[in-house]
Amino acid sequence: xxxxxxxxxxxxxxxxxxxxxxxxxxxxxTPYLFWYVQSPGQGLQLLLKYFSGDxxxxxIKGFEAEFKRSQSSxxxxxxxxxxxxxxxxxxxxxxxxxxxxxxxxxxxxxxKVEL
Amino acid sequence: GAGVxxxxxxxxxxxxxxxxxxxxxISGHTALYWYRQSxxxxxxxxxxxxxxxxxxxxxxxxxxxxxxxPEGSVSTLKIQRTERGDSAVYLCASSLLPRGNEQFFGPGTxxxxx
Numbered sequence: 001x002x003x004x005x006x007x008x009x010x011x012x013x014x015x016x017x018x019x020x021x022x023x024x025x026x027x028x029x030t031p032y033l034f035w036y037v038q039s040p041g042q043g044l045q046l047l048l049k050y051f052s053g054d055x056x057x058x059x060i061k062g063f064e065a066e067f068k069r070s071q072s073s074x075x076x077x078x079x080x081x082x083x084x085x086x087x088x089x090x091x092x093x094x095x096x097x098x099x100x101x102x103x104x105x106x107x108x109x110x111x112k113v114e115l
Numbered sequence: 116g117a118g119v120x121x122x123x124x125x126x127x128x129x130x131x132x133x134x135x136x137x138x139x140x141i142s143g144h145t146a147l148y149w150y151r152q153s154x155x156x157x158x159x160x161x162x163x164x165x166x167x168x169x170x171x172x173x174x175x176x177x178x179x180x181x182x183x184x185p186e187g188s189v190s191t192l193k194i195q196r197t198e199r200g201d202s203a204v205y206l207c208a209s210s211l212l213p214r215g216n217e218q219f220f221g222p223g224t225x226x227x228x229x
Contacts, residue, residue: 004157036220043119044158044206044220090157101146101210102171103218105157 002027004091006106014114015083021076021109023091032094033074034103035065039087047089050074061085086113117141119221121207127227128197136192136224140209147190148218149182150174150206158206164190197228 005024013019025031032051036044048059055067065076074091088110092103120139128134140147146165150158160174164184172182179197184190194201204225208218 034217041222043222044208046217046219049217092157101163102148102160102174103150103158104160105150107155107157 002031002093002095002104004093004104004106006089006091006109008109009107010110010112012112012114013081016080019076019078019081019085019111021089021091021111023074023076023106024072025074025091025093026072027093029095033065033067034092034094035059035063035074035076036090036092036105037087038090038108044090047076081111081113083113083115086111119207119209119219121205121221121224123224124222125225125227127229129229130197130199132197132228134194134197134226136194136205136226138190138192138207138209138221140188140190140207141211141219142188144209144211144219145187146210146212146216146218147184148208148210149190149192150208152204152206152223154203161192161205194226197226199228202226202228 003026034049035047038044047063048057050057050067057065088108090108091106094103122137148163149161152158162182163171167187179195182192204223206223208220210216210218
């Protein structure tokens with residue numbers, strides 16, 4: 001069965017500092033990988049996704065993520081964090097072929113930005 | 116255009132009662148998903164519809180949970196004999212095509228069972 005691990009429950013960074021949120025997945029086949037962001041009272045918003053091709057993926061709001069098959073990782077990065085980035089971030093994996101279409105989410109990383 | 120909408124936004128009920136949660140997907144999206152998000156957790160898959168039929172209901176926790184999508188658009192998640200452990204945010208998502216497409220999420224319904 002697929003699983004997603006986000007080892008950092010909470011992360012605090014200063015505004016303007018760089019950010020990296022970790023995500024490791026376990027999946028028996030080629031996965032689709034996603035990062036979503038959830039602000040209080042808001043639905044999940046897709047930041048970026050990886051299906052195939054270039055392993056460095058650019059997303060919205062200046063975020064990027066790198067797929068590393070050898071490490072089963074899909075870490076999210078941002079060079080300079082803005083106060084408005086404070087939110088909860090979820091990594092998710094879905095099937096590339098076969099199976100259902102459900103996404104399996106990690107437990108999330110809560111990002112706090114200090115001004 | 117309009118996104119995924121869910122009603123009600125909040126629902127408080129008593130243990131043992133029946134509740135219905137509604138999801139209006141983005142127009143034209145054929146795939147619809149229900150997830151449940153408990154406090155401090157990521158969303159957990161419940162059920163997936165392709166058109167009117169439930170293509171995968173493997174995430175429904177037990178037979179108290181049931182969902183329908185009779186006309187291939189609006190979906191209703193139904194919970195019978197609610198228990199306190201059912202308290203969570205229930206999220207609905209839709210996508211244009213079933214596989215590999217971005218799932219667009221609604222704001223969720225917060226269910227509290229007293």
